[in-house]
Amino acid sequence: MKKIEAIIKPFKLEEVREALSEIGINGLTVTEVKGFGRQKGHTELYRGAEYVVDFLPKVKVEVVLSDEVADQAVEAIVKAARTGKIGDGKIFVSTVDQVLRIRTGETGEAAI
DSSP states (O other): OEEEEEEEOGGGHHHHHHHHHHTTOOOOEEEEEEEOSTTOOEEEEETTEEEEEOSEEEEEEEEEEOHHHHHHHHHHHHHHHOOSSTTOOEEEEEEOOOOBOTTTOOBGGGGO
């Protein structure tokens, strides 16, 4: 099993969710996060004063799925989240050793 964590722009969330749904992935976790990479933040004006925003709002999408569909899910996220501009985000793929569904006690891929 694989865990995919994608850090994307907030306005791309619905497109990513739809892309994953189209390939049969329905369960995911979404977290509002802040961070920066090469963008290094930006400046904004508030009541006439200029200030630096170091951390930009992002969304982290997490999904655990079988090895067979992991590459397909990564491709779907890339296509849906890409704008071609700096700050599109990153995708991290890691191996999951075990999953356990608390309610039923199911383990492994049956618990996904």
